[in-house]
Amino acid sequence: MESKGEYLSRREPAQEQTAPARREMIRTENLVKVFPGGNRAVDGLTFSVYEGEIFGFLGPNGAGKSTTIMILTTLLAATEGRAFVSGYNVSRDREQVRLHLGYVSQVLAVDDALSGEENLWLQAGFYNLSRQERKKRVDEVLELVGLQQRRKDLVETYSGGMRKRLDIAAGLIHRPRVLFLDEPTLGLDIQTRREIWSYIRRLREEAGMTILLTTHYMEEADQICERIGIIDHGRLMVVDTPANLKKSLGGDLIFFDFAAATGEEQRERALQRLREQPFIQKISPRGSEAHGFVAVTADGEADLPRFFAALAEINVKVSRVTLKVPSLDDVFLAFTGSELREEHGDKEKHMQERFTMRRLRT
């Protein structure tokens, strides 16, 4: 698949690759968006996304993720603060910003009355490319998202997942340096979601594209993002790698029960012994069960054998053990204190969402 390789290899000037510091491809400074009516959808966001990174915005509905993306893609003007994409100011150098970004919105922005090929041809037409170049790129992105076979069919005959893939392909046609994916897998079944994840990973690995995506699926953020910003009420609660975020909750949890035959004295001795171990941060009883305890350790998988070794030395047996790695769900709940929230406000927005869902389900 030569065309694919060609598409994915970027021709960057050499000095950019050897530059020691990673380039900031997205940067915001104290960004604020107040909608008419006083809704502060974005409330003082400051963050950076570096070249070649997949950065995820994770937050409940109405957190301000889409609004932030719309400011970065020049669709909305910020009320306060500044933002840069690929080094260009989004409110002053709009044309340069637009040339460098790809935007795949959370609704399915493909024209059902055109064929897949025509959608891409149209999109390519919006960029200053020669006819030949446009032809080549349409082929490349169709290949990339696996729609070559159906290119001539009208989009109204596509499934939801195919439409989404076409939408993503359209966002790639001009080889943007920065790609914005707003809820790229919203409403798709799990299999299609995984497919989309693998396309996204490939874009980064093979094309070195910088990607900012938003999601409210934890699994998605965990699987494909290098760094995650948890956003709620228009504010960034925390930014870190998924692994660090999970660690920040205090390490992994070892749930264990002593064997039924273990006497009280023996149990106390064992607990004492475990508390002395440097890798164990904390041990506490598990509610009502007399034999059940939970130990907190920094790295559960490495510490579990040591945990058993410590008990074996004093000949105490456990009847069952469960290792639990804190999920991003736990982190999310800790930072936002909420799960999915009902959204208020714009009626037209709900309309648009329902409309998107309907088209995804076909």
Added chain:
Amino acid sequence: MKATGIPLLRGAYYVFWREMKRLFRQRTRIFMAVFQPVIWLVLMGNMMAGLTDNPYAAQMLGVDNYLIFMTPGVMAMSSLFGGVFSGISIIWDRRLGFLQKMLTAPIPRFSIPLGKIWAIMLQIFLQMLIIMAIAYLLGVRFATGLGGVIAMLLYSGLLGSAMGGISLAVATVIKTPETLFAVVNFLTMPLIFSSNAMFPLAAMPLWLQLIARYNPVSYAVLPMRSLAAVGWIWPDLLTGFFMLLLLNIVILLVAYRRFERGLVL
């Protein structure tokens, strides 16, 4: 070297290209565009045919065949309707997210309404040719021949483009088709009934005549009616042309401002 975005006309061309693809795939739209004026022409023509038997009425109409009076009127109405609903496409594009997608591309924003207006004009040209062909089959013979046909296309196009521009500009701030329909109806009905499209000025009360004289629809109808029934009446033709041109310029400027600065998402 800095890459640059694409020029206005090229952007508009791609918007136009999309509209054409859509138009020719929507059979019902084509069907409606053809048959609505036909129905008007045939029904109105027959209904009003009796009028010309009355010598007093015939004198007011200025013609002895109501159909030749009516054809330019139907053409103007069809152009008006052809243009005035074009804002709907902005509303649908906004809902589909397609508008947002076009706005993040490096095309001048004004190329969106411009491309859509071109599409409307082309659609109107085709529709007018069909209306004129049907009128011909019904026995209407235009006084100015082929030159007149081309001139009538021009007037229809200018009227349709002005109406399209208004509708597109209004759609920058309106988010639902229902609201746009309401605005459009509020606008079109008075425009038609206070024009000379269906009745001759001479048959109107004085106050209505005054309104009708400055109604943009009349500026299209009057020259077309001269072309159809009388001949090359240059004062009518030029006044109509320049007034419609002026109207177009003003409306396009408004649309330009709305799309560059005031487009609501």
